Amino acid sequence: MTVKSIIKLMDIKTLVAGGIPVLLGSIYSWYAFGQINFVYLILLLVAMILIQSATNMINDYFDYKRGADSKERRDEKALVSGESTPKQVLFIIFIYQFIACIIGVFIASQTSYVILLIAFIGGMISILYAFGPLPISYTPLGEIVSGATMGIGITTTVIYIHSGVFNLSTVLVAIPTSVFIGTILLSNNLSDLEEDREAGRKTLPILIGVKRSEKLWIFNVIMLLVLTIVLMLINIYPIAVLLSAILLFPHNSISKFLSYDKNIHTKGRTMGLIGKVGLKYHLSVITGLLISIVFKAGV
Structure with a gap:
């Protein structure tokens, strides 16, 4: 199995969904509570990339076993194309989850072991998403579950790791991220509708x-x-965030989205578009927060 095959298995176009909540939660903790640990930030980014990749592989593995992926998808599915075997995929899933688990145990030992419980619940949801008599990915609840788990769940947990704070504000700040992540899955499912x-x-x-x-x-x-x-x-975000979001937001994304038909052949275009929207939006939010942090430090 080649590095190219592993990258295909990881489905890198979806990894932004794991990295964004970590970055947002870390920077918001810095802005709102004056607390950030850059070592934790790096470790959390690595762990989330591994977990998101493993989740993608679990989904592909069970889809392959059920015969849910057609041969038309061999360009994006390493199992369908024969570039990887089921045993190889299971081995990579184990390695990725093991490394992420070690990172989680370390961070929990330095902060709170409640983190391990949260990680366990998240892990169970990721398995149930693809496994069982009725996987979540086979139902209309996929967008809600993925948005809530990764958007609200990860963002609030990251804020808690840095600051020890969990309250209504940390939940509310995560809602736009939840909407974005749910829209990633909506984009994916819209493209794969016929299949x-x-x-x-x-x-x-x-x-x-x-x-x-x-x-x-x-x-x-x-x-x-x-x-x-x-x-x-409601005073959760400073005005700098809104100004930054208005200036940097990809305002032509909607017209681009409406300009073509959504199907398996245009999936890369659709996923790239929502990825660009989410990335630019969250970068604008983070930029606004950083500007406010610098301004408060100067004051």
């Missing part, structure tokens, strides 16, 4: 149809800015 239908899945786009799914995608993207305004009005 998922043939595999017997009942994903959200299959349930509500293409047009409503596209409207939901647009609504979610708009909500990123709306929620930022709300968070500023």
Whole structure:
């Protein structure tokens, strides 16, 4: 198995979903509570990349075993193309999860062992997402579960690791990230709609149809800015975050999204677009927070 095959298994276009909550939670902890540990930040980024990659592999493994992936997807699926064997994938999953577990135990030993309980719950959700008589990925709940688990769950946990604080504000600050991560899965399911239908899945786009799914995608993207305004009005975000978000937000993303049909052949374009939206939005939020941190330090 080659490095290229491993990268394909990791599905790197989705890894931004794991890194963003870590970065946002770390910088927000610094802004709101004056607490950040850069060693933890680096370790958490590594752990989340490994966990997200392992989750992608678990999903691909069980899809392959069920025969849910067609031969048309050999360009993006290493198992379907024969570049990797099921045993090799299971071995990589074990290694990735083991390393992430070691990182988690270390951080928990330095902060709170509650972190291990949270990690265990997250791990169980990632398994149930792809495994069992009715995997979450086969239901319309995928977007909600992934958004809540990775958006709210990871962001609030990261803030807690740095600052020891968990309250309503740390939950509210994570909601836009939750919306973004849910939209990543919506983009994926919208692109795979026909293939998922043939595999017997009942994903959200299959349930509500293409047009409503596209409207939901647009609504979610708009909500990123709306929620930022709300968070500023209730004094969770400084005004610098809103100004930065307005200036840096990819405002032409909606017109680009509506300019082509969504299917397996345009999946890379759709996933790249939502990735760009989420990355630019969160970078703008982080930029605004950093500006505010510098300003407070100067004052």
